[in-house]
Amino acid sequence: MSMANQPMPRLTLVSHALCPYVQRAAIVLAEKGAQFDRRTIDLANKPGWFLAVSPLGKTPVLLVGEEPDRTPVFESAVICEYLEDTIAPRLHPLDxxxxxxxxxxxxxxxxxxxxxxxxxxxxxxxxxxxxxxxxxxxxxxxxxxxxxxxxxxxxxxxxxxxxxxxxxxxxxxxxxxxxxxxxxxxxxxxxxxxxxxxxxxxxxxxxxxxxxxxxxxxxxxxxxxxxxxxx
Ligand SMILES: N[C@@H](CCC(=O)N[C@@H](CS)C(=O)NCC(=O)O)C(=O)O
Missing domain, CATH: 1.20.1050.10 (Glutathione S-transferase Yfyf (Class Pi); Chain A, domain 2)
Structure with missing residues (x-):
């Protein structure tokens, strides 16, 4: 559930099968019981749409929302913070x-x-x-x-x-x-x-x-x- 009791936007985790940084985002999403889609790419052959949403050319990217209002969030630590800010339960300590x-x-x-x-x-x-x-x-x-x-x-x-x-x-x-x-x-x-x-x-x-x-x-x-x- 979202923190503000509003429906969550659609979440798509752009992934690579072995990437440990993708896994940390997937784990946080699962711990929060959040619905999300996963779109797996081949990092040895990066598709154009991926480069368009990933300024550093790296996985993970979390796509938030639907086209044409979709915001790509990149860097796993930033993705985790966004999920912390928007979806209960909080996993970080309060202090x-x-x-x-x-x-x-x-x-x-x-x-x-x-x-x-x-x-x-x-x-x-x-x-x-x-x-x-x-x-x-x-x-x-x-x-x-x-x-x-x-x-x-x-x-x-x-x-x-x-x-x-x-x-x-x-x-x-x-x-x-x-x-x-x-x-x-x-x-x-x-x-x-x-x-x-x-x-x-x-x-x-x-x-x-x-x-x-x-x-x-x-x-x-x-x-x-x-x-x-x-x-
Ligand atoms: N600091 C980044 C690291 C992500 C990262 O290194 N991803 C690797 C795969 S595990 C990647 O996409 N490498 C492709 C490349 O650098 O071209 C994060 O935390 O998200």
């Missing part, structure tokens, strides 16, 4: 400082996504190991932020959880390639990962063939990790 802390850790989640990309693109074993250690170090920083769980701030699911669901999803596939022991020293993160892996909004943010699609994508990187998959 301003606590909300700022959540937004800070959302940024940290994006930094982890960059390290994940560096990990799966690492050209050789040495670089792969350096990135693995960097990931483990980043999750040690996250560990220090977690309290009683199971979610980032306890019992209630918040937008930070929507950011980390897609982060942890990568490790389901990485684990099937080799035990990279990224979470050995972070028991609270392990509990959080488990809880997010069971959350319906997180599970349903991707299609069933996501794992196969991710493996195909990783194989195609021509990286050290691609070599481990083929071996």
């Amino acid at each position: 301003a400082l606590e909300r700022a802390r959540h937004r800070s850790w959302m940024e940290f989640g994006s930094a982890i996504l960059n390290t994940i990309a560096a990990f799966y693109n690492a050209p050789d074993d040495q670089a792969l190991e350096a990135r693995r250690l960097e990931l483990a170090a980043k999750f040690t920083q996250v560990e220090a932020m977690l309290s009683r769980g199971p979610y980032f701030s306890g019992e209630s699911f918040s937008v930070v959880d929507a950011v980390f669901g897609p982060v942890f999803r990568y490790f389901d596939t990485f684990d099937s390639i080799r035990d990279f022991t990224v979470f050995t020293a972070t028991p609270k993160v392990r509990v959080w990962r488990e809880a997010l892996g069971q959350r319906p909004s997180v599970r349903n943010a991707v299609t069933q063939d996501y794992p196969e699609k991710l493996v195909l994508f990783l194989k195609g990187r021509n990286s050290a990790l691609s070599g481990l998959i083929s071996a």
Whole structure:
């Protein structure tokens, strides 16, 4: 339901099958019980209509309203804020400082996504190991932020959880390639990962063939990790 008790405009999430930033928007929409359509594009072959609504040429874009009054909202964090502003229930904390802390850790989640990309693109074993250690170090920083769980701030699911669901999803596939022991020293993160892996909004943010699609994508990187998959 909209915050102002008005009917929600039509929402279309322009998506890419593997994009973790799309997933965070899809999770927030699902947590709010919002109706939305999904339009999936191929980022390797961006259609003209997509470039017209995506100034940075990136997914996600949330199209709000109907043509000709449709407004494209781009950047996942901005999309999440728009959804927070317009659709109940609120997922961010009410306290301003606590909300700022959540937004800070959302940024940290994006930094982890960059390290994940560096990990799966690492050209050789040495670089792969350096990135693995960097990931483990980043999750040690996250560990220090977690309290009683199971979610980032306890019992209630918040937008930070929507950011980390897609982060942890990568490790389901990485684990099937080799035990990279990224979470050995972070028991609270392990509990959080488990809880997010069971959350319906997180599970349903991707299609069933996501794992196969991710493996195909990783194989195609021509990286050290691609070599481990083929071996
Ligand atoms: N800061 C952006 C990042 C989005 C992003 O990097 N999307 C990737 C796919 S996961 C993309 O569209 N890449 C295509 C490109 O850069 O050409 C956000 O939070 O929405």
